[in-house]
Amino acid sequence: MRLSELFFTSLRDDPAEAEMPSHRLLLRAGYVRQLGSGIYSLLPLGFRVSQRVEQVIREEQDRIGGQEMEMPVVHPAEVWKDSGRYYKIGPELVRFKDRGERDMVLAMTHEEVVALLLRDIVQSYRQLPMMVYHFQTKFRDEPRSRGGLIRVREFVMKDAYSCDLDDAGLDVSYRMQYEAYERTFKRLGLDAIAVGADVGIMGGSGAHEFMVLNEYGEDTLVLCDHCGYAENQQIAQVRKPDPPAEAALPMEDVATPDATTIDALATFLGVPSSKTAKAAFFVTGDGRFVAAIVRGDHDVNETKLVNVLKATGGLRPAQLDEIKARGMEAGYGSPIGAKDAVIVVDELVMRSPNLVAGANRVGWHVKNVNVPRDYTPDLVAEITNAREGDPCITCGSPVKLRNGIEVGNIFKLGTDFTIAFGSMYLGEDGARHPIVMGSYGIGVGRNVACIVEAHHDEKGIVWPDEVAPYAAHLVAIGAGRDPKVAELADRLHDLAKDAGREILYDDRDESPGVKLTDAELLGMPWILTVSARSLAAGGVEVTRRQSGERRTVGVEAAEALLRTGSLPTA
């Protein structure tokens, strides 16, 4: 591909809005352009990378028996109403009406469609197990997109669905996908780790997320270097040792002017935050008012809280007037004297004597609160976030917290969807059973961005061979003056094309500085320079982008590199 003809331009300056290296480099090097918030075009170079990433994913899905197909982007809303998700999912599910006033949705994922297809096609246990997948555009109206391609609203996702006879079969499929993901991310040049994860809107019995560590990551991971424990903070547990034993003392009101935060309260009273209780107020999607009580030195984990409450539609923070209406006072809140509220208490609070809690009066707290002596919890559960340095749940070593970007996920779905849609098979035993499903996603664009995050330097992108849009970048310097240079460069370009390994050929009439700078910015694994100087030195200058290693080789060696993708060993 001649650079003079490529639909592309590189930018000399960093785009103002790009913060993450991947975003900045993909814009500057002419791989992508933004159309709207969280909506991007892939220019030819970006599309080629995306295609190569897809191909790696495809090969690994095919290897475990996945069958590629394609399902629609636009679904009749009926389908989503039948599964119940039409009502459970918030505004991120785009809803609209067609010309006939029929409710439609833009698909976020395809469990419903697969379940419907199974009902249609699978009759007998002889047709299972079975695994299908597709690459398809998703639109999710995220509340806030960010980070270039990392979190977008429209994106291509590989989603796969396993269909098994029973849980044991699902375990096998799940394992196969787990291993396919490990191979996939390794080939993509990503150092992904699998962490246990919440099942969220997918339901089901288990899930892993494949995470790439990154400071801009939106997920927090709880990791133990000692035993290898790794889970998303949303579900991670740590050991929470008993506090020192104390005899329960009588409650006592204490004036605490302006102490509306735990820090202020602990400072004012001269006690550690672990001797206080914190109240957080929420309203569930199904309309319940919730007061969550954790110790002052911990934070409420909303995911755990949602799961304990079995709250459909999630949680939102309560408004001040809603809190007051339940007999509580924001900043000085506790369940003492509360009414019409679901009181959820962290189990550590149950074990912690004589805490300072809110008095539900402005400027007042209560000392020596003991549960359940002083108020009655509706639910007791483990509802806090793991903290840096907490003891690992399995081995007791201090855990660390790291940010991660989710590059893929795998879910054990179970039978929720197939029961909802009546997707049954007739078993060997003559009885009808629901098909057991799993679902497995990889976001293609996000992986492209993560690859750049992991493979770049101060000069530009450094593509791994497996996903580079072109294997080599051929730079001709001074071709206008020296016919020999033009002749050799043209010939090498044609030779690569004839060998079925098209390369990028910078035939532009630009200064050497521009061309060499662009070559490093664009990031092809090999940079070949043809110039009067290289000819005088014996042929073609070859630079390995990854290592920066540079040497001049003979024309035959350069030809071999273009034909085979590697330099013949001297």
Added chain:
RNA sequence: CGGGGCGUGGCGCAGCCUGGUAGCGCGCGUGCUUUGGGAGCACGAAGUCGUCGGUUCAAAUCCGACCGCCCCGACCA
């Protein structure tokens, strides 16, 4: 949805406070020179100053509304 910031040729920005008919660098076009690390000179093209409304003799500039984009937050009161 809450808070903050920004919107001026393709890109990066100044001008706005203190209203007076739009500017810089890069890029782009033509010509000449130059040619291994973002070349030089000359000439040139290109902007409804996000949109709508208001104030004013006069608005990029002041006021209001709206739209768009970016960042933080949407978790503890």
